[in-house]
Amino acid sequence: MNFLDSLNEQQREAVIATDGPSLILAGAGSGKTRVIAHRIAYLIAEKGIAPWNILAVTFTNKAAEEMRLRVQRLLRDQELSSAPLVSTFHSLCVRILRQDIEKLNDKYTRTFTIYDQDDSQRLIKNCIKDLGYDEKHLGVRATQSAISSAKNRGEDVDAFAARADYVDERRAAMARVYKLYEERLHANNALDFDDLMIKAVRLLRDVPEVCEKYNNKFKYLLVDEYQDTNSLQFALISLLTEKQQNIAVVGDEDQSIYKWRGADITNILNFEKHFANTKTIRLEQNYRSTQTILDVAGAVVKHNVERKGKNLWTSNPKGERVRYYQAFDADAEARWVASKIVEHRREQYDIRAAVLYRTNSQSRVFEEAMRRTGLAYNIVGGFSFYERMEVRDIIAYLKLALNPNDSIALQRVINSPPRGIGKQTVEELARRANDFGLTLWDTIKLVIEKPDGLSMRAMTALRGFRRIILKLGEMAGVVESPMSNVQSQTPNTQQPTPLDALVSDIVKAAILDTGYEYALKGEKTDEAEARLENLQELVNAAVDYDDNGVEGLREFIDHSALVSDQDQYKRDAPVTLMTVHAAKGLEFPIVFIAGLEDGLFPHSRSATDPAEMEEERRLCYVAMTRAEKFLYVTHAMKRRVYGEELASEPSQFLNEMPLELIEDLSLGKSWLSFARGSTTIEYEQGEYRKEKKKYTGKTYDSADSIAEFFKQRASQLGNTGGGFQSAKEQRARDASPPARTSSSRVQSPTPDTEHQAPSSEFVPGSYVKHAKYGRGLVLRREGAGDSLKLTVTFPGFGQKKLVQKYAGLEKA
């Protein structure tokens, strides 16, 4: 088989440039995964490189899986002694650290525990509490993200503290939390996600023999999604490739969407400077999308200033226009999307579609709509299997068995299922642990041996708990370690001998011997039933693990920490629901981008910072370029946020699309029809320039559209509804300032107002006049008689709830 025949000239170039550094700038849909896979196959089959000398690094397990599959397919005729290593950054680091972390001499042992986001958050919470800070003022999440970004910047506790001291009290407090957090991680022999990168980099940097070893092992290095690498990842790559410089990175600046997580775009922009004699190859032919989709996506991303610009082209057909729908609310949006998917699948039974949204919270309505419609959907994100409470509990038992010093795991399961070790007891233990400088585990041992102060009941329960953990440890081949404390860790006392018991047996024991199953069975609820099924699923996963090989409990647990919700993606599902971030690297014949609303996409948190705004735009670009044939964009006029309904304006990104390439499928008047009427499109130096008239309030705002909606519905129901005129006519006479509706709240009408004749003229959808606020739109009425309350939105003042009797309202 010739690996080069099916490639275009640039792709071929990228595949055969195996020696020395290469920078492959690959536009959306230009075949970048293909190039990496072919390059690996080429190295093995044509250049005779041993598979174990090749390392490919990705960000997600999903991407790694895809890569492995493609390489395997290309090399299916070859007899291979082993497969090339395709790994995520984090699992690569774990691999390296499980081998050699003790060479760092900072008291971490090879049996270290990995703390995921949730574990680390719990620990930070404890730290904040124990330092006596107000959780409300400091904020667990805020603190965690501050610490995480400090770590990613390479700022240790001292550097962070030095910078914080003079800034403000809050940051100084965070610095103290950071310090305690680090100490406790250490005491627990635990590493958080950031530490995995940090320690691996330090190991390669400070221990030449380790660096040498991996340089000799990985002679060829490939990095996917290079635009999203942060400084630590860059350091890791540089160190791994120090000796041979055979490194190929693939990326696209327009698809950089992880700046918020520390991704440093200069890594890709300055690659040629960092690596001498870089060969730069551009892949600019798009094989994925229609010309129209590329045109629309290109027009949007062109609004970014921080951009080199590229010339992405395709020989694909022009295709159909981008389809647009304005929905009344999120529910209607979801139902419409579902109905369109059904239509498409009637035409082509196996066509795949993706629904992309900005935030995970949008997923629920789509899930419900798909279920109602009977579409088999696959949802990525939100809860991963390993994030379910019961699964985490069992994993915590197993983690504890392997590393009893893991106080986070201990606190998680010490009383679940309930065994009489309540809050009081745990707090007492924590106090003593702190006083003695011992871990919780060792404190328990001490308390059991020298009983004092604690109730008989608590003692018995603690003894039982300890016995359970020790037994699990025994099964996993852990030798009970002598008393350890913070100062002297105990290296090498726990050597698991994986052959003692199967992983699945240990998992079963953790479910049964802990009383976990018994407690769930006792509940006799549907929910408990579902939890039991999930635990059965965990056992199945463990059985698979046993069947597949030689790895032990440790690897099973590592896997559970490093595998994420991204990995639930099933490529053949008819419908996939996911965030735009999760869709990076994927492609679908049909793509829906939902919730294109101001404050949602682009997200309000990005509104103040132009750089973040550009990232939102790139995100939009990524979403659009996932589509092969059909692209749909939708938005809703109102949406629930924190349980309150807010009116929402269309996204500015809609406005940045060439309107002539959009087909309006909305019922009645939509934002787009207003936009068309009021926009003059000018050509300036060969580019579209549009006059921005849309947000003056004269052409469109949601309150108007909602009024329009009520009017239509009223006439359908034969209800006179107060006899108001069309929103447009009213507005023409209206001298009040333009509505600022993006912050105004809108309530849906109570159901009975639709059917029963209103007792007054102030019905939802009609306009009223208020002495102070001027003219406003009635959104909702509650109560009757003297207590009749109206919810009214006033342009410029937002929503007010008024008692009709006192408000002195007039019909307007």
Add this chain to the structure above:
DNA sequence: TAAAGAAAGTTTTTT
């Protein structure tokens, strides 16, 4: 101590 009920905070994106 544990269960049940009330109040408060929450949503940007993720290894």
Add this chain to the structure above:
DNA sequence: ACTTTCTTTA
């Protein structure tokens, strides 16, 4: 709206 955390009660 939904989930986590605090408060009350058995």
